[in-house]
Amino acid sequence: MNHILLLEDIPEIRAWLKALVKQVFANAQITECSRVQDALSLVNGQRFTLALLDLGLPDGSGVDVIAALREKQPEVQSVIVTIHDDDEHLFPALQAGAFGYLLKEQSRELLVEQLQRMSQGEPPLSPSIARKVIAYFAAQVKKPTSPLLHEVSLTDRETEVLLRVAKGFTLPEIGVQLGLSRHTIADYVKQIYRKLNVSSRAEAALEAQRLGLFGRN
Amino acid sequence: MIQLTAPQAPALGRLPLVLLCAALLCPAAAQAQTVTPSLYWAATLHGWAAAMLALMATAVGVVSSLHHRERPASFLVGMMLSWVVLRAATAPGAAGLRPLLMTLLVLCGVQYLLRQMNWKRSWIDHALLIQCLVVPASLLVTGGQVVVLGTLWHVVLGLELVVAMGWALWLRRQRQQSAVDDAPGGDFHLMAALLLPTMLALVAEMLLAAVSETLWWTASPWLGLMLPVLMLGLGLQLLNNVAHARVDAEKRAASLEQRMAERIAEVERNHAQLAEQKLEQVTERERKRIAADLHDDLGAKLLTIVHTSESDRISTLAREALEEMRLSVRGLTGKPVHLIDALGDWRAEVVSRLGQANILAEWKSPAEDVEHTLQARSYVQTTRILRESVSNIIKHSGATHATISCAVQEGDFILTIQDDGQGIPTELDGRLDRGHGMASMKSRAKQMHGQCLVESGPGWGTVIRLTIPL
Numbered sequence: 001m002n003h004i005l006l007l008e009d010i011p012e013i014r015a016w017l018k019a020l021v022k023q024v025f026a027n028a029q030i031t032e033c034s035r036v037q038d039a040l041s042l043v044n045g046q047r048f049t050l051a052l053l054d055l056g057l058p059d060g061s062g063v064d065v066i067a068a069l070r071e072k073q074p075e076v077q078s079v080i081v082t083i084h085d086d087d088e089h090l091f092p093a094l095q096a097g098a099f100g101y102l103l104k105e106q107s108r109e110l111l112v113e114q115l116q117r118m119s120q121g122e123p124p125l126s127p128s129i130a131r132k133v134i135a136y137f138a139a140q141v142k143k144p145t146s147p148l149l150h151e152v153s154l155t156d157r158e159t160e161v162l163l164r165v166a167k168g169f170t171l172p173e174i175g176v177q178l179g180l181s182r183h184t185i186a187d188y189v190k191q192i193y194r195k196l197n198v199s200s201r202a203e204a205a206l207e208a209q210r211l212g213l214f215g216r217n
Numbered sequence: 218m219i220q221l222t223a224p225q226a227p228a229l230g231r232l233p234l235v236l237l238c239a240a241l242l243c244p245a246a247a248q249a250q251t252v253t254p255s256l257y258w259a260a261t262l263h264g265w266a267a268a269m270l271a272l273m274a275t276a277v278g279v280v281s282s283l284h285h286r287e288r289p290a291s292f293l294v295g296m297m298l299s300w301v302v303l304r305a306a307t308a309p310g311a312a313g314l315r316p317l318l319m320t321l322l323v324l325c326g327v328q329y330l331l332r333q334m335n336w337k338r339s340w341i342d343h344a345l346l347i348q349c350l351v352v353p354a355s356l357l358v359t360g361g362q363v364v365v366l367g368t369l370w371h372v373v374l375g376l377e378l379v380v381a382m383g384w385a386l387w388l389r390r391q392r393q394q395s396a397v398d399d400a401p402g403g404d405f406h407l408m409a410a411l412l413l414p415t416m417l418a419l420v421a422e423m424l425l426a427a428v429s430e431t432l433w434w435t436a437s438p439w440l441g442l443m444l445p446v447l448m449l450g451l452g453l454q455l456l457n458n459v460a461h462a463r464v465d466a467e468k469r470a471a472s473l474e475q476r477m478a479e480r481i482a483e484v485e486r487n488h489a490q491l492a493e494q495k496l497e498q499v500t501e502r503e504r505k506r507i508a509a510d511l512h513d514d515l516g517a518k519l520l521t522i523v524h525t526s527e528s529d530r531i532s533t534l535a536r537e538a539l540e541e542m543r544l545s546v547r548g549l550t551g552k553p554v555h556l557i558d559a560l561g562d563w564r565a566e567v568v569s570r571l572g573q574a575n576i577l578a579e580w581k582s583p584a585e586d587v588e589h590t591l592q593a594r595s596y597v598q599t600t601r602i603l604r605e606s607v608s609n610i611i612k613h614s615g616a617t618h619a620t621i622s623c624a625v626q627e628g629d630f631i632l633t634i635q636d637d638g639q640g641i642p643t644e645l646d647g648r649l650d651r652g653h654g655m656a657s658m659k660s661r662a663k664q665m666h667g668q669c670l671v672e673s674g675p676g677w678g679t680v681i682r683l684t685i686p687l
Contacts, residue, residue, distance in 0.1 A: 126565065131561070165561075167557075168580070
């Protein structure tokens with residue numbers, strides 16, 4: 001059975017989201033909370049399968065919860081539900097390990113469809129996010145001090161998919177262009193998200209090491 | 218003239234200018250000599266030389282007293298004055314002074330030549346000073362009776378000068394060789410041209426005095442001219458150096474002033490840049506704050522309306538308001554957008570929206586990569602126009618196909634949105650509005666200094682052509 005964590009501070013929106021989730025996962029158990037602290041303690045105590053997380057909360061950002069889930073329950077799919085559509089907000093969440101994002105003001109039908117797709121392993125990818133990912137990995141390759149990071153560099157095919165997304169092609173269109181199934185394209189996107197997360201965490205670890213946060217041991 | 222100068226002849230004879238040998242060696246011979254024209258001219262030249270040297274000594278003296286760096290030149294002054302006074306001290310009564318003047322001349326000459334090369338030894342200073350006492354004293358004591366003593370001193374003094382000149386020349390050569398690049402070679406050659414003939418003249422005079430008295434009498438006045446010529450040359454060289462130094466100093470001052478001015482200009486420029494950067498940072502921060510506030514407060518409220526309103530119309534309006542707000546914020550905070558990125562964003566949005574409405578979308582964009590950028594405002598306004606057009610197609614046109622083409626032509630960006638729907642109904646023509654937002658599209662285009670043309674007829678669909686300058 002699905003156990004879904006729902007983090008959202010505005011009660012009306014939370015109720016609306018809950019209804020939306022019920023529509024997609026009829027039998028799911030839904031645990032609601034409105035603060036980052038509450039979510040973090042829930043993550044410590046209970047097992048979840050999916051987490052829908054708002055970004056801007058009164059006591060912090062949903063990104064912290066994504067990181068905690070990544071640490072404690074790596075199998076959980078974290079999905080951001082936000083009003084911010086700019087990559088300044090979305091990209092850090094994706095780096096932290098979010099599997100996708102939903103923009104709150106979209107129509108219910110669209111959101112239901114996107115949530116369904118995500119639950120089937122087809123995360124969304126906008127052109128601006130694709131550009132950001134390309135730029136991120138291009139910068140990683142140039143960094144000389146991170147041999148570890150090279151292991152999570154993108155394959156040519158993944159880069160190809162990203163470039164096409166950046167040009168505004170939809171994932172089904174790209175599937176047709178490359179002669180690949182929808183499923184395969186979705187796998188590429190998943191891989192891209194996974195590598196973005198792995199690479200970002202490795203980078204963060206290297207940075208922490210460089211700053212001496214791990215001490216001498 | 219000859220008659221007039223005749224009485225001076227003995228004096229002239231006693232004045233072998235460089236050295237005192239005439240007086241010491243053969244005073245009798247001097248009396249016997251007749252005044253030849255050659256001697257007369259030599260004497261005249263000596264007179265001129267003395268006058269010039271006196272003048273030069275004054276000039277050099279002034280320079281050396283004013284410039285600390287030219288202090289050694291006081292020795293040159295001493296040398297010149299010694300020579301002038303020596304030249305004047307022809308009166309028989311003054312004969313006692315002559316050895317003293319001679320040694321002074323040698324002292325000053327040696328010191329000047331060596332100090333010019335920064336070569337200073339205290340034993341030389343002492344030896345020269347002692348010599349000034351010993352030579353006149355020894356001659357005074359012997360009363361000019363021991364002729365050999367006079368000759369000896371004469372040779373010693375002459376050799377001292379020659380050796381000092383040679384040593385100075387050698388030092389100069391060394392210096393020139395050790396600093397090939399920055400020291401001008403002309404300096405050494407000039408000094409060699411001045412010193413070598415004088416050295417030769419001194420040596421020749423001494424040799425002549427030893428070999429043939431007659432020859433000596435003929436040649437000595439001319440040879441003796443070399444020393445004043447040397448001193449004049451040295452004086453001129455000094456004045457020339459001072460003049461050059463002054464020119465250099467002026468040049469340095471000018472270049473210093475220029476560097477200073479450049480530096481000040483640079484500092485001012487940097488300051489202005491910094492101030493601008495700071496202003497930009499502050500503006501950026503403030504914009505971000507406004508944007509965050511808008512999202513968090515206005516956005517959240519609009520969103521609540523979107524998802525809680527019972528009325529579809531109200532939730533649609535609220536959603537549109539939210540989109541508008543987001544675009545405004547983007548225009549507020551946005552940096553210039555690469556056209557190629559904007560095209561990507563637009564394509565993704567348009568194709569997926571039309572696709573959801575089951576309208577077949579065809580997107581044509583420039584084949585080659587465009588390198589233009591759009592101002593954030595232009596990006597936002599174009600996005601609005603495009604969004605509005607697509608909304609119109611979905612809501613009102615009843616079209617099944619839509620073609621959106623983008624092109625860059627002669628510095629303009631041209632966006633054409635065409636559908637095969639029913640066109641804008643005739644009753645709306647002329648006003649071209651009521652929910653179609655044509656007027657707002659046109660005014661948005663105008664804000665970007667572009668234009669938005671709408672062509673439509675019942676049955677032939679609608680073409681919206683937006684042209685904006687890049």
